Amino acid sequence: MQKVIFLKYGELSTKKDNRNFFLKVLHDNIEKTLKNDVNITYDYGRMFISTKEGNFDNVIGKLKNIFGIHEIVVAYKIIEKDLDNIKENIIKLLNNKDFKTFKVEVKRSDKSYPIDGMTLRKVLGAHILKNIPDKKVDVNNPEVIVNVEIRLKEVLIYFDNFKGLGGYPVSTLGKGILMLSGGIDSPVAGYLAIKRGVKIEAVYFESPPHTSEAALNKVKELAKKLALYNIDIKLHVINFTEIQEAIYKNIPHEYLITIMRRMFYRISAIIASRRGAKVIINGESIGQVASQTLTSMNVINEVVKIPVIRPVACFDKLEIIELAKKIDTYDISILPYEDCCTIFVPDHPVINPSKEKCQEYENLIDYDSLIYEAVKNERVITITSEDETFKDLL
Amino acid sequence: MIYLDYAATTPISLDALDTYARVSKEYIGSLFSNNGLGLKAKELLNNTTKEISNMFSIMENEIIYTSSGTEANNMALIGGALANHKKGKHIIVSKLEHPSIYVICDYLESIGFEISYVNNDKDGLIVFDDLKKIIREDTILVSISAVNYETGVRQPLKMLRQIIKKENPNTLFHSDLTEAIGKTTINFRDIDLGSVSAHKIYGPKGIGFLYKNSQIKITPLMYGDNKNNNGRPGMPALPLIVSMKDALKNAIKDLDKRERYVSLLNERIISKLEKIEGIKINKTKYSIPHILSISFSNIIAASLSNALSEHEVYVNTTNPNEISNGVMAIYNDLERSKSCMRISLSHLTTVLEINRFLEIFEVEYNKLKNLIGG
Numbered sequence: 001m002q003k004v005i006f007l008k009y010g011e012l013s014t015k016k017d018n019r020n021f022f023l024k025v026l027h028d029n030i031e032k033t034l035k036n037d038v039n040i041t042y043d044y045g046r047m048f049i050s051t052k053e054g055n056f057d058n059v060i061g062k063l064k065n066i067f068g069i070h071e072i073v074v075a076y077k078i079i080e081k082d083l084d085n086i087k088e089n090i091i092k093l094l095n096n097k098d099f100k101t102f103k104v105e106v107k108r109s110d111k112s113y114p115i116d117g118m119t120l121r122k123v124l125g126a127h128i129l130k131n132i133p134d135k136k137v138d139v140n141n142p143e144v145i146v147n148v149e150i151r152l153k154e155v156l157i158y159f160d161n162f163k164g165l166g167g168y169p170v171s172t173l174g175k176g177i178l179m180l181s182g183g184i185d186s187p188v189a190g191y192l193a194i195k196r197g198v199k200i201e202a203v204y205f206e207s208p209p210h211t212s213e214a215a216l217n218k219v220k221e222l223a224k225k226l227a228l229y230n231i232d233i234k235l236h237v238i239n240f241t242e243i244q245e246a247i248y249k250n251i252p253h254e255y256l257i258t259i260m261r262r263m264f265y266r267i268s269a270i271i272a273s274r275r276g277a278k279v280i281i282n283g284e285s286i287g288q289v290a291s292q293t294l295t296s297m298n299v300i301n302e303v304v305k306i307p308v309i310r311p312v313a314c315f316d317k318l319e320i321i322e323l324a325k326k327i328d329t330y331d332i333s334i335l336p337y338e339d340c341c342t343i344f345v346p347d348h349p350v351i352n353p354s355k356e357k358c359q360e361y362e363n364l365i366d367y368d369s370l371i372y373e374a375v376k377n378e379r380v381i382t383i384t385s386e387d388e389t390f391k392d393l394l
Numbered sequence: 395m396i397y398l399d400y401a402a403t404t405p406i407s408l409d410a411l412d413t414y415a416r417v418s419k420e421y422i423g424s425l426f427s428n429n430g431l432g433l434k435a436k437e438l439l440n441n442t443t444k445e446i447s448n449m450f451s452i453m454e455n456e457i458i459y460t461s462s463g464t465e466a467n468n469m470a471l472i473g474g475a476l477a478n479h480k481k482g483k484h485i486i487v488s489k490l491e492h493p494s495i496y497v498i499c500d501y502l503e504s505i506g507f508e509i510s511y512v513n514n515d516k517d518g519l520i521v522f523d524d525l526k527k528i529i530r531e532d533t534i535l536v537s538i539s540a541v542n543y544e545t546g547v548r549q550p551l552k553m554l555r556q557i558i559k560k561e562n563p564n565t566l567f568h569s570d571l572t573e574a575i576g577k578t579t580i581n582f583r584d585i586d587l588g589s590v591s592a593h594k595i596y597g598p599k600g601i602g603f604l605y606k607n608s609q610i611k612i613t614p615l616m617y618g619d620n621k622n623n624n625g626r627p628g629m630p631a632l633p634l635i636v637s638m639k640d641a642l643k644n645a646i647k648d649l650d651k652r653e654r655y656v657s658l659l660n661e662r663i664i665s666k667l668e669k670i671e672g673i674k675i676n677k678t679k680y681s682i683p684h685i686l687s688i689s690f691s692n693i694i695a696a697s698l699s700n701a702l703s704e705h706e707v708y709v710n711t712t713n714p715n716e717i718s719n720g721v722m723a724i725y726n727d728l729e730r731s732k733s734c735m736r737i738s739l740s741h742l743t744t745v746l747e748i749n750r751f752l753e754i755f756e757v758e759y760n761k762l763k764n765l766i767g768g
Contacts, residue, residue: 209701209758210694245765336715 001089002077005059006156007047010070010166018172019044026068026169032231033062045109060162065228067195068172069164075149075156083115086155087127090146093157094132101138102128107149124148168197170230175277176309177268178202180222180235182215185283185312187222187329188320192311193281194229201275202226202233203268205240210344220383221332228385229327236271237379243370244344250364253346257291258353259362260344261300263371269304270375280308285315290349299353395706396747400594401543401573401685401738402710406637407596407644414598414637425622425629439622439632442639449642450582450605458604458624459635463572463591464494466604467537469626470568470587471498473612474535475507481564482532483507488520488549489723490542492570512538517678518547518724522557529561536567540574540588544720544736545676546685548574551584566610572602576645577653577684586610590642592634597641601634652741657683659739659748666752672763674730676721686737687721693762695733701758707751710736 012022023042030040030049038051038059051059056074063072078089094102104125108117115123124146125137149156178190180202190200204219220235227233243263251259268280284292291300301308312320324330397405406414421438423431440454447454460466475485485502487495489511499509513524520538529536536558541548551569558567568587574580576595582588582605591602606612606624614620618627660683667673667688676687690698695711702709712718712734722731737751 208704209697209699209762212696212700213703248765336713 001092002050003053003056004075004077005049005051005056005063006073006075007049007063007069007164008071008073009045009047009068010164011168012068012070022068022169022172023047025172026066029066029068029169029171029231030063033066034059063164064162065165066169067165067167067197067229068169070166072162072164073158074160075147075158078155078157079153081110081113081150081155083120083123086148086157087124090124090128090148090157091131093159094128094144094146097144097159099143100134101136101142102144102146103137103139103142104128104146104148107147110150110152113150120148120150165195165229167195170194170197171199173197175199175201175275176279176281177236177272177275177277178226179264179268179280179282180204180219181283182218182222182333182335183283184317184324184330184333185285185288185320187226187283187327187333188315188323189281189283189309189311190226191229191323191327191329193279193309194226198279198281200226200230200233200281201236201271201277203236203238203271205238205264205267207241207244207344208239210241210244218332218335220381222329223383224385225327225329225332227383232382232384234275235381235383237381238267238374239377240374243365243367243374246365246367246370248344251361254348254350255353255357255361256344256346257349258296258299259358261291261296262303262358262362263367265300265304265308266367267371267375269306270371271378272306278306280304280306282308282310283312284310285312285317285320288317290351293351295352296350299355299358302355396708396751398707398709398737398739398743398747398751400740400743401546401736403593403599404596404740406593406598407641409644410592410597410637410640413640414633417633417636421632425632426619435632436622438636439630442636446603446639446642449646450580452582452605453608455624456582456606456608458606458626459630460589460602460604460626461600461631463492463570463589463594463602466589466591466602467492467494467568467570468498469604469612469615470589470606471495471535471537472502473615474566474568474587474610475502476613477611478534478564478566479507482530482534484510484530484533486510486512486525486528486533486536488512488538489514490518490545490547490549490720491537491539492543492572493719495537495539495570512536514547514723516724517680518542518545518720519678519680520549520554522553525554525557526561529558529565531562533562533565536565537569538567539570539572540580541571541578541682541685542720543573543685544718544734545678545687545724546573546681546683547678547720547724548578548680548682552581555584571605573685575642576649577682579646579649587612592638592641595641595645597638598634601631601638603638648741653683655741656739656743659683659743659745660686662745662748663737663752667755670756670759676724676730676734678724684739686739687718688735688737689718689721689730690733690735691729692766693733693759695735697762698755698758699735701762702754705754705758707754710738 038049041048104121106117106120147158176193176198178200180186202223206216223233223235247259421435423435425436443454485507503509510528513521515521555567558565566586569585571588572591572594575590586607588605593599614625616627620627623630668675672692674689696714699709699711717731718734721734
């Protein structure tokens with residue numbers, strides 16, 4: 001009898017023609033996350049992971065953060081499929097368990113197996129009642145469900161399962177550029193995009209000296225949290241100071257934010273096209289601030305052709321916060337580092353900006369060459385969920 | 395690198411570092427064991443404590459080693475308050491304290507103590523009459539830091555003690571000495587309780603001590619085997635303690651000479667910065683030269699600090715959404731307290747460093763100012 005982990009795919013199994021591709025990506029993602037700790041095999045219905053005894057908790061913990069997995073099951077595999085052997089092993093396993101009520105569930109994917117499912121269920125149930133004292137069958141609300149799967153080459157017996165994250169395996173749907181600020185919303189937006197199989201790369205706009213190195217470090221910490229789901233994450237750091245100062249000096253202050261965001265979009269689109277990303281993702285939420293009114297979104301969005309996905313657009317702030325807490329980014333997001341930027345926040349930003357005015361004002365600065373310079377000087381940092389900064393000390 | 399944040403922390407001296415390593419390697423015995431190694435370690439601890447007590451003319455049983463100045467502040471205020479709560483529940487602090495003191499006061503208030511704040515004048519000096527007035531029969535403790543960490547204003551501990559004890563001989567007098575040791579002469583007999591930290595005087599981080607007059611009692615905050623450290627349980631950090639001893643010895647040496655030198659640096663900076671429009675110098679006649687605070691009326695100090703960091707010039711600023719308590723207490727001017735920078739100097743600072751600092755400062759300051767003005 002061998003202890004193994006197997007995974008149920010959930011939504012994936014509906015993908016007919018692409019199924020092989022999805023499974024291969026899921027396999028690769030798991031392999032990258034778990035490294036050399038495990039041995040992975042898979043077929044259309046299940047993915048099996050074996051590891052050494054003592055490493056199960058660690059492996060399960062990591063699997064819980066991988067998208068594309070519906071359920072994680074710890075099972076016992078037996079190769080001898082005859083009934084007596086199944087009976088014997090079930091009793092062996094159940095003897096270690098503390099329970100009063102149970103039921104047996106049988107799945108018989110080996111259609112050539114001599115006993116049918118219904119009979120098997122009755123026989124095994126009776127065998128448990130006979131061999132373990134003081135147990136009762138409860139089909140509605142059992143404390144233990146004894147699952148028996150008769151497969152072609154083996155029989156699986158299992159009791160415990162853990163819910164997986166669901167969603168699609170990361171990068172099965174291609175790549176997206178996440179506009180990552182230090183705030184609460186954008187990491188959540190990133191998480192939701194990853195969930196649907198989008199591999200994200202993040203872009204962060206810094207304005208030293210108006211923003212501090214601490215603010216950048218905060219964004220790196222947020223990216224690290226997302227790397228947990230994204231396998232790893234590339235962070236594009238764009239020095240925005242010159243553009244921001246040019247806007248500040250030349251453009252009426254009520255339009256500062258609108259035009260600043262138009263520049264963010266333009267730069268993100270350039271990075272997307274360079275990196276082969278098909279969408280931009282950001283944390284905009286309808287009506288939350290002046291730059292997120294529908295008019296503002298419209299005026300800001302018009303500068304790019306690439307689709308912009310706003311996963312939290314229709315969430316209430318409290319709903320976003322709840323998710324941020326779940327993915328452990330909330331406590332980082334509320335650290336107060338970005339405040340140096342306050343001089344660039346006007347007292348009364350425009351709520352209903354006009355496209356014509358934006359275009360007119362933007363012509364006051366040579367933004368094409370400023371953007372070119374900014375993109376040329378981008379720094380790209382690859383961040384993994386494991387910290388290597390102080391490797392020589394830790 | 396030009397380091398001008400010595401009031402926050404100092405680099406450990408090579409002597410102190412060397413001592414730390416040597417004691418760690420050679421004195422491995424437990425202070426609680428009576429074997430040969432343990433006794434050897436205990437002897438070193440006793441001799442070290444003796445040496446420190448000699449430096450400040452205090453007694454060995456008046457030194458309680460702590461992990462930090464903040465811990466010493468906790469011991470003094472909470473321990474002092476709890477030990478005397480039957481005599482009264484009134485505590486007085488100044489408006490020029492380190493934030494750790496105010497956090498402790500919030501806690502004491504939450505458990506039933508009453509906190510009063512004594513006023514200071516336009517030069518930052520505690521107003522003697524005000525102190526006299528607010529001391530009551532049930533005042534059990536007064537805490538006033540010897541040197542304010544933001545503006546460098548120094549208080550006359552001897553005078554303060556006389557006032558306090560005359561009004562109420564039972565009132566304990568605590569002073570946070572963390573910014574004072576090594577920068578000005580301290581007479582421990584002026585106070586009942588005093589907090590000292592090693593990392594502010596070129597010693598290691600993670601060690602300090604509380605001076606506690608042998609005549610007074612404080613309630614311990616932690617419990618355990620405490621016989622080696624006058625009431626604070628746990629194994630005293632011998633390597634850190636001996637290393638701190640080296641730092642202390644060096645810190646009180648040549649105080650006058652070093653102060654005169656640092657004064658010259660301080661004046662050099664002021665003579666340049668005071669001419670710049672939009673900068674106010676937060677200096678009074680009681681400020682020590684090691685700590686220089688300035689306020690900006692037109693730029694954000696934190697931005698300038700970020701810009702200086704790019705040149706590897708390191709200063710200290712108020713956070714963009716906070717104000718400097720020290721500057722506010724002295725000038726009572728919200729605008730002036732908002733955007734402050736602290737430049738703190740050392741006898742290790744060179745004139746060349748200051749010249750270079752001033753050049754970089756001017757360039758970066760003008761960049762930021764032009765942005766706002768333009």
